[in-house]
Every structure is written in C-alpha cells, then in structure tokens.
Amino acid sequence: MSRQLHLNAFLMSVGHHEAAWRLPETDPYADLDVEHFKNLARIAERGKLDSVFLADGPALWDQIGRRPSAALEPTVLLTALAGATSRIGLIATASTTYNEPYNLARRFASLDIVSGGRAGWNIVTTANLEAARNFNLDHLPAHKERYERAAEFVDVSLKLWDSWDDDAVLADKENGVWGDDAKIYPPGHEGQFYRVAGALNVPRSAQGHPVLVQAGSSESGRNFAAKYAEAVFTAHQTLSDAQEFYDDLKRRAAEHGRDPDHVKILPGIVPVIASSPSAAREKEEQLNGLIKPEYALPQLAALLGVPVSSLRLDAQLPDDLPEEEAIEGAKSRRTLVVNLGRRENLTVRQIIARLGGGRGHLTFAGTPVQVADQIQNWFDNGAADGFNIMPPVLPSSLTDFVDQVVPILQERGLFRTEYTGRTLREHYGLPRPANRNAGTPVHI
C-alpha cells in the first residue's frame, strides 16, 4: 500500500471561524451540548479519520460577547465521546504548567483505558497571563521555564505510565495473589520541578500509553517536539514554509535518535467547501463579513506584544513591532501573522478576517477536488504526513469534508476506506512502546 495520509478533525465549539455561531444554521448553545460533540465524533468516525482533537486552556479567554466561550474540560468531554464511538482516536490538550503530573498522567491513562487505547495528549505550556492568574501567579512564567517544566512533566508522565508491567496482574484466586508486586515500578522521581515517589494506580493501556502530540513551533517547541512528539499540529500559510518546518522537524527527530517516520506532521487547514470556486469564496466572505473586528483587535495586539492603540483597522501593521525573541507567549504564531500581513500587504482588518477563520492556519476555499488537490500537493511534496482538519462551521463543514473530500482521497489510494487498527497508535502507524521501566529494581 502506498504511503497513507493521516487526518485529524480539530473540533472547536460550533466551528473554527469565529463568526460561525452567527450563521442561521448554527445552534449557538452547542458548545455546551455533549450531543453536539458526539455527533461530530460520529461524523469523523464515519469518515475513518484517525482522530478528533479538542484544544484547551484553563481560563475564560475572551469577552463572551464575541462568540461561544464555554469549554467543557476536554478529558471529560472525550470520555463522553469514547462512549459514542468505537474506533476514532481522542486527543485533548492539557497544560504542563497548570497541572500535577500524577493527576494528569492518571486522567489520560484512564481515558486511554476507557476508550480501549484511543487517547492522545496534546502537550502545551499555556502561554497566557489569564491562565497564570487562575493559578496563584501574577505573571506568565517565562517561555524557557515553561518548556523546562514541560520536559520534566513528560518524563515523569512516561515513568508513571510504565508503573505497571504489562503482565503485572496475575488474578490468582487460588493463592489469593491478585498482582505481582515485583512488577510495579514506582517512579521515585526527584527532579527540578517535581518529586513523584509512587506508582500510578492505573496500569498500561492497550496502546501502552497515550500518543504524545505537540503544537509549538518556536525553537523550544521544535526541540521539544523532536524529542517527545509522535504527532505534531502546525500552522503554515505556504508550501515552502511547511516544507521547511517538515524537513527541520524530521531532521531534529533523527538527531534525537528517533525514527522520523514516528513523528507525524499535520499542518492545519480550514476547508471552506462548495460546489464551485466562486461559491466557496462567497461562503468565506459571508463568514468574514460577520466578524466584529472590535473583539479581535485586543487579541491581535496581545499576540504582537503592542498596545491596542498602536493598531488601526484600515492601516497595515506598524513597522516597529517587537521581535519574536521579545515575546513570551506564542512565538511562532506571532511571526506567522507578521509575515502574512507583510507578504500580502494586508490591513489590520484584513488580517483579523484571515485570523478569524483559522487563527493563523491556512484557510482554503474551493471545491472538494481542489481541497483534495491541496492536501495531496502538500502530502506529496514533503510538507505533511497528513492534515489537521479545522472545519470553519460545525457540524456542516465537517460533514462536507467527510462526505465530499474523503471519498476523493480514498479513490486516489491516499486514505483508508476502513479502520485496520483499534488504537490511536495503530491509526497513526506508531509502534506500541515497550515498558521503559520493565526489569528495573523497585526503588521506592
């Protein structure tokens, strides 16, 4: 079989376009309705997609005037989706800055078991002051410290997930011995940020442990991904940028001694699908016309590290923007936005419209064949192992993608027509990891 695409459905509220909720077709209360998300997961599973994904952050980001702002906690929501589906992978964002390793590793391990080995963790460091202020802090921890903490957090999580040997449970009723205590491996971790002595109270799952996903594209983010990530979500506006990123990350993974094929790179795409190119463009313009830029302006200013007053809606970006190095937040997203504005000579209002669709991810309006061509082009030309599909309107844009684009990709032999595996690792072509602790002496 030829090399196969991997497709993830990034489910966000009623759609990635910030004005999706204003369309007549949209249920504006759906982001609190578990049935809405179950429906989305079932549509994605009907399309044989590898996984669904929920982004997250522990704060109310926005003014609630702007758009649907509720966000059910994603390990809870994915557990509900696990019960509504049987094959599709379930990936959630969770922060290494605002969780404890024992609790978070346990929650993902539990989701992984409840779902039969379908869990994935998108590891983020949460670059937002609003979140910091919900966790006893006055300031955002520095970029560097957040990544150091993240690395140790993941190291501890991996130890915790390997607390039990795969054959630790004996269930020997006759002799009254349920498990073999010699096959429990407490981490005994003592690091810079964390001390975690004891074993997890959840054994390994069908896929060993959850798939590790990462989405930061800064220098620290790339190194982190190269060391740990098994799938990478990334944002690029051009083929050449995506190729540069793809080559760079595969090379870094190899430098870490890893098989580059075990790091799946999935750029985001916001597909606006219609029966003709002009109808697709019209759909996109209808959505952009519903954006209220006054809500987006403060967010853009924060991303760029400038006061709101320095941006004017109908002017281009100021010349004297802070460099990426000066930003403690989402570094690579800042650079992407600046480059987008400069490359295409966009006004601030136009930038807001472009970001309103996909927050820096590529918006692509076209026919099903054009969307399939775009996906194949990047896939065939060293820019992607698959795509992170970001439907602008939910459920309709996901339905369009699954019913109209997926069949084309299947006909071209690029995408599965049936699931061949049961776990998320199997969908992504990732091996089940051996237990890193097996055979080591107990040291609690």
Place this chain on the structure above:
Amino acid sequence: MSRQLHLNAFLMSVGHHEAAWRLPETDPYADLDVEHFKNLARIAERGKLDSVFLADGPALWDQIGRRPSAALEPTVLLTALAGATSRIGLIATASTTYNEPYNLARRFASLDIVSGGRAGWNIVTTANLEAARNFNLDHLPAHKERYERAAEFVDVSLKLWDSWDDDAVLADKENGVWGDDAKIYPPGHEGQFYRVAGALNVPRSAQGHPVLVQAGSSESGRNFAAKYAEAVFTAHQTLSDAQEFYDDLKRRAAEHGRDPDHVKILPGIVPVIASSPSAAREKEEQLNGLIKPEYALPQLAALLGVPVSSLRLDAQLPDDLPEEEAIEGAKSRRTLVVNLGRRENLTVRQIIARLGGGRGHLTFAGTPVQVADQIQNWFDNGAADGFNIMPPVLPSSLTDFVDQVVPILQERGLFRTEYTGRTLREHYGLPRPANRNAGTPVHI
C-alpha cells in the same frame, strides 16, 4: 408523602469486601473494565437509587498482591457512566490537598453539564503519606492545615461555579453578541492558599453546581460538613453512635444558619443478603475466610499509629494505643476501630475480618426483610436520612439489594418507585442554589 429514604450505591472495584475478587463468580479484571461500572450504574438506576459514588485517592494504596488495585480516575469514569444512564446521580471523591481549584471546579462543572445536572463532589483532604509523596512532599500535611485549605478550596470553587449568571448567554446572532459580559463574575479571589482571578470557562449547570458531599467525622470534619456538606457519608457500628452523630451534625448545621434538612446523613452499610439468616452468615464467613491477614496488618497498624510489630494476629489490641488527637490521618476511623475491638473483645485477626468487609462501616448479614428492617430502624430513630449502600461483592450484592431489598422499602412507602426529578439535587430534595455572585460588580 411520608419522609423518604435516600440511597447511594458506593461502587468499589469488584466489591467492598477485600476478598470479593477471589470468589468464583467474580471477574478479577473488572476494576479496569468500564462496562463493569456501566452495568453497576444501570443496576442502581433500575433500583431508582439517588446516586452512585466512587471513592478515590491519588496513589497506589496497597500491595497489588492483596486485591484489585487499579482505580480509573473517577471524573473520567463517572462521565462514562453518565452516558450509560439518564437519571441517577454521579458522585466522585476528589482531594482538596492535591488539586488546583480552577481545574477541579471546572472538571466537576463539566461532568455536571455532560450529565444534565447529576454531579456530586465528595470533598476529601486525603490523609495518606503515599499521596503526599506523589505531589512533591515528604510528609503528610497536618490535619488542621488540610482542613483550612479545604475550606478555602471550596469557597473558591463556589465562586467559580457562580462565574456566569444563569442568563449570561444571549445568543444574539443579529447583533453579534453571544453573551453579556456584565453577567460574568470573575472570583478575584486572594486568600491564604489560593489566588484565582478569572471566571470559570464553564457556565452553571441544570442544578446550579455539583452537590457537595463530605465524609470526615473528626471534629474538623464535622464542622466542615456542617458548613458546606449537602450529603454526608459516615461510618457507625451502633444505633446510638449513629444517633449521636446525626443529632450533632444537624445541630452544627443549624448553628451555621443552614436548614438541617439540607444536610442528608447517610451511614454506610455492607449488606450481605441471603434467603435465611444462616445462609447470610455463611456467605459472610466464606468471604472472611478468603482474607489474607498479612496484607491487612500494615494498614491497620498505620491507621492506629503503631508499628506493625506491636500487633499480634491472635491477641487483642495493645492497651497503650496513641490517642485520636495524636493521629494526623483518618482520626474518627481510628477511634471507631479501637472502640469496636474493645467493645467486642476482638482479636486483631477478627478486627481485620470485620474491616475487610467494610473498613469500619457496619456489615449486616441477613434476609432482605432483615436488611430493610435495619435500614428502617435507623431511619425512623433519628440516626439516618438514608444509607450509603456498600455491596460486598459486585455486581451480585448490588443486584440482591436492588431486586430484593428496594421493593420492600418501596412497599413500606419509604422509597421512591420512580424518579420524580432529573438532577442529583432533586433526588436528594435539595434546592437549586441561587448564584452567590449575581449582581456583584465585576472586579477583575
């Protein structure tokens, strides 16, 4: 309608009796099987019980030789049960010592919304060194500090759950205003242990917020329950002890200005049910005969605050045990065990057998009518508003209770024959709380 019983099914692994897993009927892997728990929740719902409950702690407590030791994280597991049921309440233990208020309040709020207002939180301070050592500590935080932290944690959680006015969402598509930002109330909390500035990103649920449950019976525990708890799980061996506790807690609740009827007191009972008294006793003895006391001895020693070497299996408890005041762990449980041993002149081996069934809760072996009589006796005589049913073997003892005892209680007019409400609060006869923040100025 006469005063009604409230019944909670306390679901633990394959049963509360520590040797339940050794019975021929038991699936020894069931504690990792979400279908096992879904089946239990459905049985309990068939019996019209108020709620199911999962205890929890963030550590691998035991040697895994002893008994099934895996514990799926309960907010995850209850979310799975929410999808398998439609009416029954869903209560999980979570620790105020080893969580952050924003994360935990959010997770319970999410479960509450996903389940349509059926969530409850059993608030614990986690009195175990093993847990402390999984969260960067070398020692168990002192009893007093744990309770001070718990009180502030709950205060913050209540503020977070009231972050959104009930009518904050406008969904005004025409004017592009999704919600009214003036109806968001960020806690702006700055306390001794926590600083939490921003609003929760989850609105209020159908029942306002999760029901608060508590189970500590020490002096600090009683005061905490009197102030916050809406349901109380408690352990008593005798009617008079249960009456003393009941009177005391209702009085303390009134002193806090609360309606004592809004604090439901549910002693635990481990019902061993058979068609004759002798068959029930035989069942109990069969289970006790399967206990291996060498596993339980260190745990008993820890509870009593003495070295293992000071306990001898076939002798009574030593005379010179530390007083309750000297214990930093489960104070009231220690006293219950000491009193039980002294009152009935039990050997250590006999105490272990008694604790192996219900860890200090009342084990009652008898016919369905005898179990119903026991329940009614405590209910009619000022000792209980209902019971925390702790089936010794799962699923069979829960099935026995639901199919054989519940109908008797229903015939006597003591227990509902159909659900009349949809939320956990409605089942327990608790009012939906008003938003404590409504009308206050935004102060972030």
